[in-house]
Amino acid sequence: MADNSSRAIIVLGVLLALGMSAGAYLLGYQAKQIGGGRQSISVKGLAEKPVKADVAEWTVGVHVVGATFAEALQKSRAALPDLKRFLLSQGFDPSVMQESAEHVMEYYVQKETPDGRVRNVQQGYQASQDIVLTSPDLAKIGTAYRAIVQFQAEGHPILHTAPLYLVSNLEEVKMSLIGAATDNAKVRASEFAKHGGVEVGHMRTASQGAFYILPTGASTEVDDYGYGGTYDKSTIDKIARVVVTIEYGIEH
Numbered sequence: 001m002a003d004n005s006s007r008a009i010i011v012l013g014v015l016l017a018l019g020m021s022a023g024a025y026l027l028g029y030q031a032k033q034i035g036g037g038r039q040s041i042s043v044k045g046l047a048e049k050p051v052k053a054d055v056a057e058w059t060v061g062v063h064v065v066g067a068t069f070a071e072a073l074q075k076s077r078a079a080l081p082d083l084k085r086f087l088l089s090q091g092f093d094p095s096v097m098q099e100s101a102e103h104v105m106e107y108y109v110q111k112e113t114p115d116g117r118v119r120n121v122q123q124g125y126q127a128s129q130d131i132v133l134t135s136p137d138l139a140k141i142g143t144a145y146r147a148i149v150q151f152q153a154e155g156h157p158i159l160h161t162a163p164l165y166l167v168s169n170l171e172e173v174k175m176s177l178i179g180a181a182t183d184n185a186k187v188r189a190s191e192f193a194k195h196g197g198v199e200v201g202h203m204r205t206a207s208q209g210a211f212y213i214l215p216t217g218a219s220t221e222v223d224d225y226g227y228g229g230t231y232d233k234s235t236i237d238k239i240a241r242v243v244v245t246i247e248y249g250i251e252h
Helices: 002-035 071-090 138-153 172-195
Strands: 040-052 055-066 097-100 101-113 118-133 158-160 162-168 199-215 237-251
Touching: 040 199, 055 071, 055 138, 055 172, 071 118, 071 138, 118 138, 138 158, 162 172, 162 237, 172 237
Parallel strands: none
Antiparallel strands: 040 237, 055 118, 055 158, 055 162, 097 118, 101 118, 199 237
């Protein structure tokens, strides 16, 4: 019995020794790999410039309710010509108007039950059809957007959105900023290197991060280096901003 215990202790000791040796070897190998790795510095570069929307997109449509599917559709078709006449009176050419498909669906309202609960109850059908205007005449879109409130107040069953102000050459704007953002990254890298007693070497990797179209006056802080970015469509005057990530080698 004692021999078996001694034998087990010896085997355990051998296994522990082997495990420690293997661990030390792996740690040593990893340290060697890290120590032999090439040193680099990774920085963000920023560039921005003012841009102006050159196209406006505005969606306006009729929206009616009828007791039956057919009645709702008939009301929608009867209201659409009035909307077209309004848009023509605002100076829009039919070529800038794109009609959507007619749409009819069940119409529900909320009603309170005798026990105090609220449930949805169908009360006929609702029909709608939109007209999307796309025009480079931003002023004309703005004037019509203000005028349609009175048209709606006169009893016309109209729904509309706020105009969207778009930049048509986004890719061109983006490409024009990448070079400036790269220069900015080099300046940042050089500042880091100067204080670290080294010099910036060759560029190793480069990638574009977020691309922003922001309203004028938005913060110029680089607060999001993620991919994607934002696209403000509510204003005409905007700021285009590009962020890049660049890795440089370090020379001692």
